[in-house]
Structure formats: structure tokens, C-alpha cells
Amino acid sequence: MQNFDDVDEVDVDALMEAMEAEAVSKKAPEPAVSKSVRSEEVPVAKAQAVGLYDSAKKSHEDDMPHTAGHHTADPFAPREGKTLVWRDVNMTLAAKGSDPDRKLLDTVWGEVPKKMTTAIMGPSGAGKTSLLNILAGRAQSHGKIKISSDIRLDNFVVDPTKIEVRRNIAFVAQDDSLQVTSTPRESIYFSAKLRLPKSTTEEQLRRLTNRMLDELGLADCADTVVGGALIKGISGGQRKRTSVGVELVTKPALVFLDEPTSGLDSFSAVQLCQVLKKVANAGASVLFTIHQPSSEIFNSFDSLILMNMGRVMYQGPTQSVPEYFGDRGHPNPPHYNPADWIMNVAQSVAIEQLDKDGFFPKDDRQVGDAFTEAVDGKDALGITITSRDAAQDEDDTPVGLDVQIGMLFSREMRNLRRDTMAVGARIGLTSFLSLLVGIIFLDVGEQDSSVNEYRQSQFGALVMVLMMSMFGTAQPALLAFPEERPVFLREYSTNHYGVLPYFMSRLTIELVLTALQILVQVLITYFMVGFQSNFLFFYLTVYALAMSSTALAVMLGCAVEDPKLGQEMLPLLFVPQMLFSGFFVVPDLIPVWLRWAQYLCSLTYAVRIAAVEEFNRDDCKECQHFLDVINADPDEVWWYWLVLVALFIAFRLFGLFILRQKAEKFY
Numbered sequence: 001m002q003n004f005d006d007v008d009e010v011d012v013d014a015l016m017e018a019m020e021a022e023a024v025s026k027k028a029p030e031p032a033v034s035k036s037v038r039s040e041e042v043p044v045a046k047a048q049a050v051g052l053y054d055s056a057k058k059s060h061e062d063d064m065p066h067t068a069g070h071h072t073a074d075p076f077a078p079r080e081g082k083t084l085v086w087r088d089v090n091m092t093l094a095a096k097g098s099d100p101d102r103k104l105l106d107t108v109w110g111e112v113p114k115k116m117t118t119a120i121m122g123p124s125g126a127g128k129t130s131l132l133n134i135l136a137g138r139a140q141s142h143g144k145i146k147i148s149s150d151i152r153l154d155n156f157v158v159d160p161t162k163i164e165v166r167r168n169i170a171f172v173a174q175d176d177s178l179q180v181t182s183t184p185r186e187s188i189y190f191s192a193k194l195r196l197p198k199s200t201t202e203e204q205l206r207r208l209t210n211r212m213l214d215e216l217g218l219a220d221c222a223d224t225v226v227g228g229a230l231i232k233g234i235s236g237g238q239r240k241r242t243s244v245g246v247e248l249v250t251k252p253a254l255v256f257l258d259e260p261t262s263g264l265d266s267f268s269a270v271q272l273c274q275v276l277k278k279v280a281n282a283g284a285s286v287l288f289t290i291h292q293p294s295s296e297i298f299n300s301f302d303s304l305i306l307m308n309m310g311r312v313m314y315q316g317p318t319q320s321v322p323e324y325f326g327d328r329g330h331p332n333p334p335h336y337n338p339a340d341w342i343m344n345v346a347q348s349v350a351i352e353q354l355d356k357d358g359f360f361p362k363d364d365r366q367v368g369d370a371f372t373e374a375v376d377g378k379d380a381l382g383i384t385i386t387s388r389d390a391a392q393d394e395d396d397t398p399v400g401l402d403v404q405i406g407m408l409f410s411r412e413m414r415n416l417r418r419d420t421m422a423v424g425a426r427i428g429l430t431s432f433l434s435l436l437v438g439i440i441f442l443d444v445g446e447q448d449s450s451v452n453e454y455r456q457s458q459f460g461a462l463v464m465v466l467m468m469s470m471f472g473t474a475q476p477a478l479l480a481f482p483e484e485r486p487v488f489l490r491e492y493s494t495n496h497y498g499v500l501p502y503f504m505s506r507l508t509i510e511l512v513l514t515a516l517q518i519l520v521q522v523l524i525t526y527f528m529v530g531f532q533s534n535f536l537f538f539y540l541t542v543y544a545l546a547m548s549s550t551a552l553a554v555m556l557g558c559a560v561e562d563p564k565l566g567q568e569m570l571p572l573l574f575v576p577q578m579l580f581s582g583f584f585v586v587p588d589l590i591p592v593w594l595r596w597a598q599y600l601c602s603l604t605y606a607v608r609i610a611a612v613e614e615f616n617r618d619d620c621k622e623c624q625h626f627l628d629v630i631n632a633d634p635d636e637v638w639w640y641w642l643v644l645v646a647l648f649i650a651f652r653l654f655g656l657f658i659l660r661q662k663a664e665k666f667y
């Protein structure tokens with residue numbers, strides 16, 4: 001064999017020939033990029049490495065045109081692939097007490113070549129998920145975790161934590177985060193509609209969706225809701241396949257999946273792997289972690305990365321695995337599933353012994369200089385530089401904000417229609433509490449307000465109705481976002497829609513739902529208590545307070561990750577409001593240094609507006625005095641309205657800001 005010590009000087013064609021000869025003997029699927037780096041194969045590895053980086057440069061020349069595949073209704077249409085290469089990926093957990101630093105990933109290297117399926121295997125805790133997350137931009141240094149890496153996409157250095165890069169990677173996480181009230185058909189269509197170019201016709205979207213459902217064996221449950229903890233729906237395996245379909249329908253060039261076959265029966269697992277293979281054949285690079293594959297599934301992978309204790313124990317073509325292990329003293333016993341065998345070796349043989357046996361190959365690929373300039377006018381994401389500024393190719397234009405808001409809104413409406421229990425419980429509870437208040441304060445509003453006791457009760461009824469609207473609407477709003485968070489994060493990070501359309505569609509739903517809830521509440525209490533204010537004015541006041549309270553709750557919901565924590569924090573935001581309402585303590589008696597806080601309380605303003613409307617009567621001097629005591633000035637009602645609306649807008653904007661900050665983080 002030739003001496004390839006000086007790879008930089010070597011004739012690439014000769015190297016390719018040598019590599020092909022080697023690959024033929026091993027029946028490697030795609031010798032141009034696949035590698036095995038045991039010591040006697042170093043020349044081949046180097047040749048492949050040269051091929052790898054050379055192919056990265058050439059990829060722009062010999063690939064399909066950029067828009068290829070966009071305009072067909074075939075989810076397996078040919079596409080421009082991308083090669084992802086990485087080296088020196090390190091992840092360290094900083095020392096704690098007397099424990100030293102712990103290397104969770106140690107100088108990990110590898111690649112996902114285009115047109116191939118690459119599996120990451122390894123014992124539990126080996127670092128598979130951590131590696132996948134780093135490559136997908138879903139992990140970053142934070143707290144005690146330090147991460148460093150050199151990741152290249154078609155030989156451009158990229159930082160996958162950047163949303164632009166992440167959006168080019170179709171990612172199927174281990175936990176399925178699907179909208180529980182959507183069906184698999186609706187979920188896949190939703191993804192296709194929002195992520196494929198605007199020019200894709202409805203007919204194409206429908207056919208793409210149907211094809212995806214058929215390929216993944218989901219045709220029988222295509223119109224059953226996904227379901228969740230409270231709603232009965234499709235099975236766990238069907239959910240998993242739906243998650244895969246949601247990503248694959250967009251014809252991605254890079255597909256990452258975290259344990260896509262877990263929870264699937266063996267038939268469905270094979271079916272899914274065949275689908276992944278088809279996607280790879282279409283040009284995509286497919287990378288996934290997998291636990292205990294059957295030998296049939298194992299042999300279907302083109303390439304394997306075996307991780308052990310945060311290090312790369314093997315990297316190369318799957319077909320070479322038995323030989324690689326055999327050469328190192330661990331031959332695969334006859335009729336033994338090679339996947340089980342290599343896991344067995346990885347887990348039962350001491351790491352020092354494995355080192356001695358010659359596992360854990362070093363990365364001796366010749367990593368050339370990364371591209372810094374666009375190749376053929378295209379950058380790392382395969383986007384023509386000019387089209388970044390102005391979408392040159394009309395057909396490639398993504399859908400606009402209108403479509404995003406429309407799709408999100410109709411999904412929310414569908415959610416309301418299907419989750420009747422949640423809406424029913426909300427309206428039912430409101431009716432019950434309103435009736436209770438109505439019975440307790442029956443006709444109180446019709447009594448003589450100049451009598452101190454009656455006036456106190458009237459004011460009590462007023463504050464009670466307002467507080468009820470505050471809690472009754474804030475609670476569901478607070479819980480809604482943390483519950484929906486996983487779905488939002490997945491969809492946002494995979495480029496379904498922006499933060500603003502999501503926020504707007506949620507706001508619209510809240511406006512409608514809250515209007516209905518408050519109408520029920522006001523209809524019951526207004527007439528039973530016998531309030532003296534104008535009905536419409538009373539309704540608007542209660543509604544404005546409810547919207548401002550939901551804005552505060554949504555802000556809190558966006559800030560906390562755990563719904564339980566949010567619920568516990570709710571009293572912290574609302575109890576002070578009650579104290580400043582003027583009902584429990586006259587504002588002038590509150591310590592001066594704390595009084596400023598009342599200006600942040602929407603309840604204070606709503607109480608003042610409602611009190612002025614109820615008690616500002618010329619025939620009742622006591623009422624005028626009462627308004628003075630609670631600091632409700634009839635001449636300043638417009639000002640109270642202004643603050644109430646301003647608080648609503650401020651809380652909403654702040655919520656939007658927090659959501660935007662959090663949307664880009666996964667850790």
C-alpha cells in the first residue's frame with residue numbers, strides 16, 4: 001500500500017482509488033466519505049478524510065439544484081444534501097466539592113455524510129444525547145457545563161446554537177411534543193404548510209401529508225387525536241412516528257433523531273428505519289441515536305458511531321464493525337446480533353482494556369481550513385447570498401405572517417372545540433361562583449347607598465366580582481403557556497413560526513375566551529346583585545381588568561418553566577393587588593414608602609373606575625365622601641382607564657420579550 005504520510009501532498013485521485021479498492025473489499029456503502037480508522041487503515045482513513053473535505057468543496061457543484069424537490073408532492077424528492085463534520089467536541093462538568101472535573105464528552109469527532117444514515121450507539125450515559133444535542137445546537141455552556149466544539153457544515157464553521165443554523169436541522173427529540181388535540185394528519189399538514197415554500201399548492205400539501213402518513217404506517221390513525229394525559233388518543237409508537245413525519249414532510253437536508261425507535265414494536269421500527277433510509281437516499285444526511293437495534297435494523301445503517309464513556313469507541317461503516325471488533329480480540333460470536341455484541345463488549349470490558357485492545361481511534365482526518373467565503377455564491381446554509389437580502393427565487397419564499405397567524409389561530413380554535421372539558425370547566429366554574437356571589441349579595445345594589453353598612457356591602461360585591469374575574473382568568477392563562485411550552489419550543493426552533501405570530505394568536509384566543517367568560521360572570525352577578533352602573537360600562541371594566549390580569553399571568557407563565565412553580569407564584573402577584581384595592585385598608589393608611597406599588601396594580605384602577613360608576617351620585621353625599629376615602633376621583637376616570645390599558649400592554653410586551661429570550665434556549 002502507498003505511503004500517505006504526507007497527505008497534503010498526495011494525489012487525491014490515487015488516494016480515492018486506494019480507498020475504493022479497500023471499500024470494495026469491505027462492501028462499504030459510500031466509500032467517498034465513510035471511515036474506519038484502525039491503525040492499519042490509516043492511509044484509507046486519510047484518503048477518505050481528503051475525500052471528505054474535498055467533497056465538501058465540490059458539493060456545491062455536483063449537487064441537485066437548491067430548489068430541487070420543493071415543487072413535488074413527494075417527501076422523498078431528491079434534495080441538496082449537506083455534510084456535517086465535527087471534531088474536538090468536549091463537554092465538561094465542572095468540579096463539585098472534592099470531585100474533579102468530569103469529561104462527559106472527550107475529544108469527540110465524526111461526521112454525517114450526505115445520502116447516509118448514521119447511528120450513534122453506546123451504553124446508557126455514554127454521551128449519545130449530549131453529542132446529538134450539541135450538533136443540533138440544543139446545548140451550550142451554562143452553569144457547570146462547559147462545551148467546546150469545531151462543527152462544520154459543508155466545511156463552513158457553524159455555530160448550531162444560532163437559530164439560523166438550527167432551523168436547517170430537522171430534529172426529532174426523544175419526548176414527543178405534539179399538540180394533543182391535533183390528529184397526525186393535522187400535525188403533519190401544519191408542519192408542511194408552515195415550512196414548505198409559499199408556492200406549494202394545497203393539493204401538493206395534501207398529497208405530501210398522505211404519503212408521509214402511508215409511509216409511516218399512520219393511515220389507520222390519521223384522524224384520531226394525538227392525545228395526552230387527559231385526552232385519550234393514539235398510541236405512544238404512533239405518536240413517535242407522527243413526530244418523525246412532522247419533520248420529514250419538509251424534505252430536510254439534515255435530519256437528527258433522538259431514539260426514534262424507542263417505544264416502537266419491531267415491525268414499526270424496521271418500517272421507520274426504511275423511511276429514514278429513503279430520506280437519506282434522497283440526499284439527506286440522517287443522524288440518530290438508537291438503543292438495542294435488532295440485527296436487521298443494525299445492518300440497515302450505513303455508518304456507526306459507537307460512544308463509550310464520552311469517547312468515540314468506533315466510527316465508520318456498519319459493515320466493518322464485526323471485522324473491527326474481531327481484529328481487536330472481540331470477534332462477534334456466530335448468530336449473535338452484532339449490535340448486542342458490541343454493546344456487550346462496551347459494557348463488560350474495562351475501559352483500560354478496551355484502550356489496550358486498540359479501540360477509541362484518534363481523529364487523524366486531515367481537517368482543512370474552513371471556508372470563510374461563500375462557495376458559488378452560497379453560504380453554509382446553502383442559501384445564495386443574495387437571497388438572504390431579497391428572496392430572488394419567488395418559488396422559495398416562505399409563508400408570511402398572515403399564514404402563520406391564520407394556521408395558529410385555527411389550530412387554537414380547533415383545540416377549544418375538541419378540548420370541551422377545559423372550556424366547559426372554565427365556564428361552569430365561573431357560573432357556579434357567580435351564582436354564589438349573586439345569592440350572597442342578592443339585591444344588595446338596590447339598597448340605600450347612603451347607609452354605611454349597605455354601602456360597604458355594595459362595595460364588597462363590586463370588589464368580589466372584580467377579584468373573581470382576576471383570578472378566574474389569570475389562572476388558566478398562567479397554566480396555558482408552561483403546558484404548551486414544549487410544543488412551542490419545538491415548533492419555534494424548527495421554523496414553523498415566529499414568536500410574534502404565536503403570541504398574537506394566543507392573545508386573540510384569550511380575548512375571545514375571556515370575553516365569553518366575563519360575559520357569563522357579569523350577566524349573572526350584575527342582575528342578581530342589582531348594580532347601579534351601566535351594564536356595558538360594568539362589563540367593559542371587568543373585562544379590561546381580566547385582560548390585564550391575564551397579561552400579567554402570561555408574563556409569569558413565560559418566565560417560569562414549571563407550571564407548578566407558576567401556580568405557586570400566582571398569589572405573590574395577586575394578593576398585593578387585593579391589599580391595594582381600597583377594600584381591606586384605606587390607601588392613606590398604607591405606609592407611604594409602599595404606596596407607590598398601587599400604581600402597578602390593575603385591580604386598584606378597575607376598583608376605582610367601577611366605584612365611581614356605582615357611587616358617583618349627586619343624591620348621596622356619603623357616597624362622594626366614600627369615593628374620596630378610597631382615592632377614586634370621578635374627574636380622573638379617563639386616567640384610570642389609560643393606566644389599566646397601559647398595564648395590559650406593558651405586561652404583554654414584557655411577556656413577549658421574555659418569551660423571545662427563552663424561545664432560543666433549550667437548557
Ligand SMILES: Nc1ncnc2c1ncn2[C@@H]1O[C@H](COP(=O)(O)OP(=O)(O)OP(=O)(O)O)[C@@H](O)[C@H]1O
Binds near residue numbers: 124
Ligand atoms: N446538564 C448536565 N449536567 C450534568 N450531567 C450531565 C448533563 N448532561 C449530561 N450529563 C451527564 O452526561 C452523561 C451523558 O449523558 P447523555 O444523556 O448524553 O447519555 P446517553 O448516552 O444519551 O444516555 P441514555 O442512553 O441513558 O439516554 C451522563 O452521565 C449524564 O449524567
